[in-house]
Amino acid sequence: MTEKNKMNKTHTKVKAKSGPNCKMAMTALALCCFIAPAIAAAPEKAAIYQIFTRLYGNDKQVNKPWGTVAENGVGKFADIDDKALADIKALGITHVWYTGVLHHASVTDYSTYGIGMDDPDVVKGRAGSPYAIRDYYNVDPDLARDPAKRLQEFEALIKRSHNHGLKVIIDIVPNHVARGYDSVTAPDGVKSLGADDNNQLAYSKHNDFYYVPGADFQVPDFGPKDLPLGGAKAPGLDGQFAESPAKWTGNGSRSHQPRVDDWYETVKINYGLRPDGSHDFPSLPADAATWNTTKHGAFWRQQDPQQLPSSWAKMRDIARFWLAKGVDGFRYDMAEMVPVEFWSYLNSDIKRIKPDAMLLAEVYDPSRYRDYLHLGKMDFLYDKVGMYDTLKAVIQGRQGTDSIGLAHEAVADIAPHMLHFLENHDEQRIASPEFAGDPRKALPAMVVSSLLTQAPTLVYFAQELGEDGSEDAGFGKPSRTSIFDYVGVPALQRYRQAKRTGEASPADIAGLRRYYQQLLTLSLNEPALRGELRLLPLPANSLFGFIRQSGPDRLLVLSHFGAEPLALEQQLGPELVAEDHGQQSMILSSLLTDIDGKPIQAELLQGKLRLKLPPYSSAVFRLPVEVGASQ
Incomplete structure (x- = not known):
């Protein structure tokens, strides 16, 4: 109410x-x-530090556009060592969101480790999008010193994080996977997504994907500025990708030839939504918004499993796999593109196994917020189109501060469950000319964002160091630190270098980080802020x-x-x-x-x-x- x-x-x-x-x-x-x-049991205040894992420990400063891993370097799990974790904890952090951990499509060759090559015609950048998952049951070989032991190296990072009092979040990308998805490291008895599909049907409840029968996939019609790898030559780069029949693209395109601005490197997962928009699974009762997760779980266990799309149980088992590895929660990519009933099914199962798991969803439609919280049983949603957009407009002088109160009032009844942030992997860096040009200009917004409510605060790695995201890395363009390329992060490199040598950090970095540390620590420890x-x-x-x-x-x-x-x-x-x-x-x-x-x-x-x-x-x-x- x-x-x-x-x-x-x-x-x-x-x-x-x-x-x-x-x-x-x-x-x-x-x-x-x-x-x-409005919600009696407000969650404990949390401060989340989002690390783009591939970039965090990379000390190479070459930053050649479209550079290879050998040229531009890559960070490893091992680079996030005890010193780094102690430093993150001291910043006032409770949770670390390791972004880009799951094995995703990439142009880098790991065939000597039994990992097949991805086709560069359907990979964005050289390093690939972390949201084009290739194998849900393993981690990215880029991140391991020994790719053959990559999963063990990530398990060691989870343990190190826990030893420093930090909880671990990773992504689950429920809406789509890479076009070349092939879970070669799945546990015994687990089949890869799509293995049992009848691909002659555009839709079937128990198909994992949607199809375009009678039509083979064609790569997008790339213009000169959109060519894979910037037009460089590479093995397998021939303007073709074998997929017959074609599958629907991740953003919902039903064409056998997606456009350049479609998510052409991905395919959409079928959760039982028919092509006409109707659903092919049981509906939640009218009063389900008042149920706790235990009752939601009981409802789904009472259903005939054959009435549920087969993809539901497969994604549930993936979440269980990572919980068993010690992960403390999940950030769900583009959650609003997946039916809310599936979230009720999945999240109630997660909470049964780990009641304190943090479940954070990327949702941009304010009209659906309460459905995903009360029916889908999410803990937190992005406050992007409200608070983030408003604070950015105030920083840039496009709106007055009165708009901040209005943005809050729009979600006042669910405010403790709306994640606040000023940066993440999708958004421009504060210090970029396209945003503020100076990290100081965002400090008032950071105070408001952190202290206004009990909602979690998210800090993107190197935000507290004033990183401006100005590198032209290739597919990823300046103002946002690229998530598609091998690239260094200069502000973080300067800070890490100073920490290694025992020297003082550059003054511009030291003062900014000290401010963030004060603010985050205050937000966690002051009783009045609860x-x-x-x-x-x-x-x-x-x-x-x-x-x-x-x-x-x-x-x-x-x-x-x-x-x-x-x-x-x-x-x-x-x-x-x-x-x-x-x-x-x-x-x-x-x-x-x-x-x-x-x-x-x-x-x-x-x-x-x-x-x-x-x-x-x-x-x-x-x-x-x-x-x-x-x-």
Whole structure:
């Protein structure tokens, strides 16, 4: 149930102060609204560090466009050693999402290890897309020092991560797999996806894929700028790929010749959705949104297995395989392209085996959010089209800070379950010219993103170091660190080099990382941040503020998105401070220093707050217990 916001209509006087380098300030800090948690059992705060595993330990600085693994280098599981994990843990991280772990299609030759070559006509980049899975029962040979023992090396990384108090998340890509999918390392008795399909039927409930009967697959009509490997020659690169009949492409294209902008390197998995859009599996009862995972699991166990598409049990068994290896949860790629009933089936089974597993889904349709949480039993969804897009627009000056509150209110009833982030593998780097051009400009947004709700915070590797993603790696283009190519990450390389030699990190990196460390640690440890949220009515041009409260603990958070210092002289509303409170001034020190390590302080005198916020800064003040008419 969603509670309506309780609007407070108290008005206070406004006094503005100006100076040589100060903008005009403010409306009074009266309480605007009270937002109570709509879901009683909010999850524990989590901070997730997403590592693109292939790139993390790569110290080569060649970065040749379309470079081979020998030319540009590649990181290994072993590079994420105890020192690296201790450093990640110290940043204030609870979970590590190892991205690109599963064996995916690639142009690199590992045939000496019994691994067949992938066809470069249906591979993006040289290293390949991590979301074109080739074998769900093994990990990528690029990541192992000994590819023959690649699975054992990943198991060792899981164990190391656990030893440092870090939980491990990996991807499951339910909607599609590589065109050349072939699970040659599956456990005994497990057949590869599609092995028993009747490919003369466009659709059958127990086919794992969809087909285009009577038509052979043709590679896209590549233009000069779209040629595989940038037009370089390579074994097997001949403009053909043997697939007869053709399968539907991962993004749903039913053509035997997908377009260049289709996900042509993948094929779509069939979960029992007929081509006309109707479903071929049992429906959940009307009240299933109120069920817990135990009841969801019982519902599916009562069904005749023949009534369920065969792909369901196969994907369930894949998840069980990785849980048995010690994985603590999954990030589901493009979850909204798979029926919500399947998620009920899968996630209830995962929670039966591992109740504390973290289940995170990529969903972009706000109208479906609550279905995937309440029916699909996801723990967390991407808050991309709401909070991320809004914060990016505020950083870039395209929207005012009032839009942040609106983005939150749209999901207030499910806010603890909406993952917050400013970077991930799909998005532009903050420091890229296409986004902000300067990592400092995003720090107020990072504070809001981390402290506004109990939702998890995601940090993409090297985000905390100011990486700008400017390398032209080949298939992947600048502004986003390429996930398709062999490439180095310069900011991370500089930081790792300093850690190895014992030298001080470059100043631009050290200060930024220290700020992230303060912020993430604060977000995990402050009791007030587990409680209620109250938004403050502040000017929409540069300032956003709120209070988080749990019992007597209250934190006042102010984030200034502007490029100039901001002087505040504000009369606090009666909900924050009694009019006759104290005649002596009180100095409040921010729990968060600025990026240069300087403390931000405010004076509180007779209910009036005075402070000066530097550009792109935030302050987090603990309000004394005795301040306020009531607790």
